[in-house]
Amino acid sequence: MNILDQRVFPFGDDDGRELLAGLLSLYWRADGAVVVVQGAGLDPADYAWAASMADTWPRILERAATKGRLRALVTYVESDPNSAAFPVFGRLLRIPPQSTTDAFSLSLFGRTGSRALFDRATLRAHLKELTREEGGGVLILTGDDGCGKSYSWYFISHVLQGLGVSPVLVDCERWAGTPATPADVMRDICYQLDWPMRDPVVDEPEDTQARVQLAWFKGRVRAQGDGLWIFFDRPREKHLTPAAVSFVKEIAVVAERHEVGAGLRVVLADFHGPLRPEVEPSVLREPIAPIETCHLRAFFERVSAAAGQSVDEEAVTLLVEELLEHRPLPSPPPLGQLSSYAVKIARETFGLPEGFNG
Template sequence: MLSQLFRDLLVETTVHAIPNWQDCRTHVNGVRNGTWERVVPIERPYRASFIAIVNDAEINSWLRDLVQSLVERFAVRLEFARVLAEIDQAATPRTVANPFDEVLLEADRPFVNRRPLRNQLLDLMNDAGSAVLLIDGKEQTGKTYSYYLINHVAPKLGYIVNKFKMTALPKPDELAADILGRLGADRPLLSQGPESVERWAEKLADTVARAIVEQKSKRLFLFDEFSDTPLPDGTESLIIRLATYADEELRPYLRVVAMRFRAALPSDLDDVALRDDAQPFTTTDMVSVIMQVANARNWDVTEQVVQVRIQDFHAIPRTLKERFKFLRGMLQELAAPR
């Protein structure tokens, strides 16, 4: 799936290169006939319309065709070439048929073990499953890496993943505006009146919910990088209200994942929310990753050789980052022509 950085680059470059929406409609329909009318059935702002087109192109696997057509039409706009290169670089041949069992994700990023998380995501993506997942765990267990597996499996089931970092400590209206921006929805946000900050946050969540219903596109909101510094008043209430919407009215369209979220959930939501406690992976898990990829690629390497290499690497204590770097390096070494 295209990262938010390159998604924004594609959208902004397109609306500047093709300033007239009717011209853009003609171009899009030239790539996939009738797509504009199917994806944008009602009149909406041009930028929001093209975001909807990009979303559909990702979900239905024709994004590369769209970007390739823009590269050919606008050869001088190097931004399109950058987006195309990113798409090609991120494309990694699968090692298994079931995406929930994949160990080599986009950009050749290894993903080790986390079987409980894989099972929780199966439940989360199920129409009848829970709509909320809370991820936690001690340091050096790979909590933040959970995003890469989520971003791998969710689009294959029609979900667009939007990640929101809480490090900036956004106020409720700032977070709501960020969410609406990702949705491509141009909606005014209410200022706080005489009501409590919690009630104001609920009203902001209502605005986001209406935008999701109007678009009818499936979204997975991932809230990550909560710090030990408390969030501004109302921000946690906004997230909780969106999670409640996901469990109720927005069940067909929304899933919510939060990492290291410390606020208490309403009891009805707390009872059904999924939970994953990230655990460190073992050297045996690392061997399994290498061998799954090796078997899928028909590489000439034995499990014993892999075990020895990994054990030798762990002769001294290693950080999580070092272990992932070692795995990537070994995979690249095995993939190199001999």
């Protein structure tokens, strides 16, 4: 881990020794060091300025690390033109901040393009439960339009990829034309997994098609033996035939019963119907509610903490006002737009690099 993100200063580390030496060379007088301490958000009254700076700077670094202000201190020092003679400052700042937060708690995430996740404490808990080997098999996301059921895919996918799992997204709303049949649903899954397709018999009734496709699917998952996650987005009769909706529900039942082992997990987003009565009590359900202003505040607080920085309530209020462009939070909130703008504001405010997750 970058020493700027550690909570105990590593005096025995090469970077630690070089950083201390650079600070002693730049600020060997107390008056200069006081300005740096204030610039880093530390209290000058905590240090003995009459003592030798060789004794005082180690105490400053210890406290800065404990309070998570070490990155802020080095950032302030780098703004001093004289610091250019000491490469350690710029080199340490070029190393991305590393969050100690586990993936389920991330508020800002992404590998190539960052996204923000506001609130969703219950979703995080359900996802953690599903990833346990003996955990449940199905999560159903309900709620009003525009609240973020489909958007949950991005967070779930990011967490799973970090665990070595590549989930399958079956986005039913993208299908144009006539409603999809069970064979159409299975064909989409097979295409994404590079499986051979079991084509239906000509004029095969859809109920028979669904039954045979389900048996084939179960055999294929058992043979594969690895973890398989399928995220069905909006599997409703607007997009699927009744037999296809039943087919999706039966795949979920297979997952909840662990009929093919513990490796199959299913997420049904924007699905409001019941599954079989025998599995309903154990299925995880998450009624996705609209985000509120307090969730936007919590986002900036969590990201700043993950970056090793701290912000007071007034600063958070200003960040939220900037995010909302000084207007009330609309209902339903435009999650995609808010996410991208929140990431931009957080990156600029806290000096976060592109690859930061926290």
